[in-house]
Structures are given as structure tokens and as C-alpha cells.
Amino acid sequence: MTETVDTTRRGLYPVIEPFDSGFLQVSPLHRIYYEQCGNPDGKPALVLHGGPGGGISPFLRRGHDPERYRIILFDQRGCGQSTPYAELADNTTWDLVADIETLRQHLGIERWQVVGGSWGSTLALAYAITHRLRVTELIVRGIFAVRTAEVRWFYQSGASFLYPDAFDRYLAPIPETERDDLLAAYYQRLTGGDAAGQLEAAKAWSAWEGAALSLIPDPEREASFAEEETAVALARLECHYFVNGGFFVHDGWLLDQASGLEGLPGEIIQGRYDLVTPMQTAHDLAKRWPDATFTIVPDAGHSGVEPGIADAMVRATDRFAS
Incomplete structure (x- = not known):
């Protein structure tokens, strides 16, 4: 566990635009929008947005080195450019996990790094627990288990x-x-x-x-x-x-399953003063997933663009870039 203020903090990578985008029909009702950024031949990394319902934010493209990573994002069911808008039918955590697998297969990716903040951390954890062999590393911030x-x-x-x-x-x-x-x-x-x-x-x-x-x-x-x-x-x-x-089997299910992450390298990033997803959940996850580095940012809340959170994210993705 680390908790330090680094006066030489890294910022997010420069603004980039997708080199590819499209729509993928994932059910009779739902069509999701996806995009790819960075290096088409780089290491694949899936970045999951928050909410649920938040949609892709441009800053999510900027947490990885665009020269070394192939960065994939998608608007989850019912939000962003995905259709139908704000639709609740056929919209559960397990539908989204299935969509991730459908997208991975569509893009011809064998394994990828999975990154998520806030609700994105929930979805990233659910995916990594159920599709462990498809994940090279897991990076999560602002941990939320929907307890x-x-x-x-x-x-x-x-x-x-x-x-x-x-x-x-x-x-x-x-x-x-x-x-x-x-x-x-x-x-x-x-x-x-x-x-x-x-x-x-x-x-x-x-x-x-x-x-x-x-x-x-x-x-x-x-x-x-x-x-x-x-x-x-x-x-x-x-x-x-x-x-x-969260469509989980019981309250606390996600953390109860965290033992399934054993051996998976990763990073847990948490703002000390996060009011939306308080630090207790990150603390609980770190105890169940000792293979992860646990970085507490002492002067940050919940947002992924706060300087300390951005710094920790960039350092984590750089560390796993090879």
C-alpha cells in the first residue's frame, strides 16, 4: 500500500481521436457503439466507463500511452451513442459482461488489459472474475461493489x-x-x-x-x-x-468472489476523500486481492481527472505497457 503526494506528478496523455469506430449488435434490442484509439498494433486495453449510464468520456482515451497501447472503449447499453437510449430492458451487469466478450471476439483480441473506474471498476471486476483467462492485468479506481x-x-x-x-x-x-x-x-x-x-x-x-x-x-x-x-x-x-x-447473487457477492483474482497482476487506485465510493470498499478489495498494488491518493476524491488519480493511472498503465 502506498500513500504519498508526488510533486512530480504525471498528467494524462494528450488528447487523441479514434482511428476506428463502429456499432455492434449485441442483442435483438441493443446496439453498442465502440471505438479504438492509439496504436492499432499496440497492447490491447479495454477501458470501461462509469455510471452505469455515463458513456465514453474523452479523458478515458488518455490514461494509456497511445504509442504502446491499442485502447478500446464502448458505450454500455442504453447510453452514449449506443441504442436504444436509456433503455432498461435487457440491461444488467451480466448483459454487459457478455457484451465485453462479444466485442473482444469481434475485434479479434485474445487477451487484454481491463481498466475501469467507479461503476467501471464494478464491471471490470465482474468480467475479470468470470473471464479470468482473458485478462492480462486489471486496473481499477474508485472501487464500487454495489453493496x-x-x-x-x-x-x-x-x-x-x-x-x-x-x-x-x-x-x-x-x-x-x-x-x-x-x-x-x-x-x-x-x-x-x-x-x-x-x-x-x-x-x-x-x-x-x-x-x-x-x-x-x-x-x-x-x-x-x-x-x-x-x-x-x-x-x-x-x-x-x-x-x-447490481444484479449480483447476494449483497457483497463481488468482493466474496475476489479470491478468483489470485495471481492476476493489477492496481487498485483510491482517492482518500472519495465521497461517491468511499475507501472502505477499496480497502476490503485489497485484502482479498494481494497480487494488486494498492495506491491511496491522499489529496483526491472520486474523479478520474484529479491530478493524483490521473498520475496513479498513468503510472500503472506505463508499468504494464510491455
């Missing part, structure tokens, strides 16, 4: 004590009589037939997440989370997955 305690911390009571002003705005669409179970109250609104009510709930849900992402506030990012094109897919899909416990 009841983790979900309640952020969406019911916990983080609210640190951001009561922002939490009040999250509470606003929900009557006081329903606030004993905010997840259920939001699910009713986000899946109901009232379009105006659905949009109001989606914006409040998403804005709450945007407000708590980083140690240092970012008003521009916070405003973007409340925009309709971001909020609807993010809120509907997140609430759908969380109400269903």
Missing part, C-alpha cells in the same frame, strides 16, 4: 452530512413522506410515465453526483451533469442497477 451500505451512503445518508446543501437539492423532488427510502422513490419517478417528473428527478439525481465527484469543486462539470442528455441515461440506469443490487 447496500455503499448505495445507502451516497443516496440515503452519509455523504449528505458533508454536502447538505447539495443533498437538499437532491431531496427536492421527493415528498417528505417518501424520504425514508430515496432509492425506491427515485425509481418510481425515473421509470414512471410522467415525462416532466422523470426529467426533474433525473436532473436532481445526476446533479447530486456531479456535485460530489471531486475534492476541488468544478462548477462547469456540475452543470454538465444536470443537462438532459447526460442526466436521463445516468439517473435511470444507475437507479435501475442499484435497486437490483
Whole structure:
């Protein structure tokens, strides 16, 4: 375990554009968008976005050396450029794991490095546990196991004590009589037939997440989370997955299965002041996966673009580049 502030921190690699992109039909209903960046002959690396429902962010292309890596990203079911937009049907963790395998086969890749942050860490862990032989290394940050305690911390009571002003705005669409179970109250609104009510709930849900992402506030990012094109897919899909416990067999299943990672090299990266996915889960994972390096960033929250998180990510991918 390391916890240091490095005054010579690395930044993310420069902005790049895909050299290839396309759509892949993964079910009768769902079509996913994917892209490839960097070196077509480089080491394959799959980068999984957060949410669920977050879609590809350009910064996700920048955590790997584009001269040494073939960087693959895709919009998970129901978000980004994938279709249908914000669709909940046939949209579970195990559908997404199957999509990853379908994409790997479509691209002709035998094995690849798998990287994910926040919900991306959840999906990366689920994939690595079930398809261990397809993964060369696993790099995860902002660890999230969709345990009841983790979900309640952020969406019911916990983080609210640190951001009561922002939490009040999250509470606003929900009557006081329903606030004993905010997840259920939001699910009713986000899946109901009232379009105006659905949009109001989606914006409040998403804005709450945007407000708590980083140690240092970012008003521009916070405003973007409340925009309709971001909020609807993010809120509907997140609430759908969380109400269903991540579609795992039981609460805590993901960490219970972490012994299946034995022998797999990797890195766990965690911001000390992460309010969205608090450090307890990363700590629990590190104890179950001793083959991973555990890097705690002492001056960071949840966002992957915070300087300490970006530095740790770039150093990890550089270390595994050969």
C-alpha cells in the first residue's frame, strides 16, 4: 500500500481521436457503439466507463500511452451513442459482461488489459472474475461493489452530512413522506410515465453526483451533469442497477468472489476523500486481492481527472505497457 503526494506528478496523455469506430449488435434490442484509439498494433486495453449510464468520456482515451497501447472503449447499453437510449430492458451487469466478450471476439483480441473506474471498476471486476483467462492485468479506481451500505451512503445518508446543501437539492423532488427510502422513490419517478417528473428527478439525481465527484469543486462539470442528455441515461440506469443490487447473487457477492483474482497482476487506485465510493470498499478489495498494488491518493476524491488519480493511472498503465 502506498500513500504519498508526488510533486512530480504525471498528467494524462494528450488528447487523441479514434482511428476506428463502429456499432455492434449485441442483442435483438441493443446496439453498442465502440471505438479504438492509439496504436492499432499496440497492447490491447479495454477501458470501461462509469455510471452505469455515463458513456465514453474523452479523458478515458488518455490514461494509456497511445504509442504502446491499442485502447478500446464502448458505450454500455442504453447510453452514449449506443441504442436504444436509456433503455432498461435487457440491461444488467451480466448483459454487459457478455457484451465485453462479444466485442473482444469481434475485434479479434485474445487477451487484454481491463481498466475501469467507479461503476467501471464494478464491471471490470465482474468480467475479470468470470473471464479470468482473458485478462492480462486489471486496473481499477474508485472501487464500487454495489453493496447496500455503499448505495445507502451516497443516496440515503452519509455523504449528505458533508454536502447538505447539495443533498437538499437532491431531496427536492421527493415528498417528505417518501424520504425514508430515496432509492425506491427515485425509481418510481425515473421509470414512471410522467415525462416532466422523470426529467426533474433525473436532473436532481445526476446533479447530486456531479456535485460530489471531486475534492476541488468544478462548477462547469456540475452543470454538465444536470443537462438532459447526460442526466436521463445516468439517473435511470444507475437507479435501475442499484435497486437490483447490481444484479449480483447476494449483497457483497463481488468482493466474496475476489479470491478468483489470485495471481492476476493489477492496481487498485483510491482517492482518500472519495465521497461517491468511499475507501472502505477499496480497502476490503485489497485484502482479498494481494497480487494488486494498492495506491491511496491522499489529496483526491472520486474523479478520474484529479491530478493524483490521473498520475496513479498513468503510472500503472506505463508499468504494464510491455
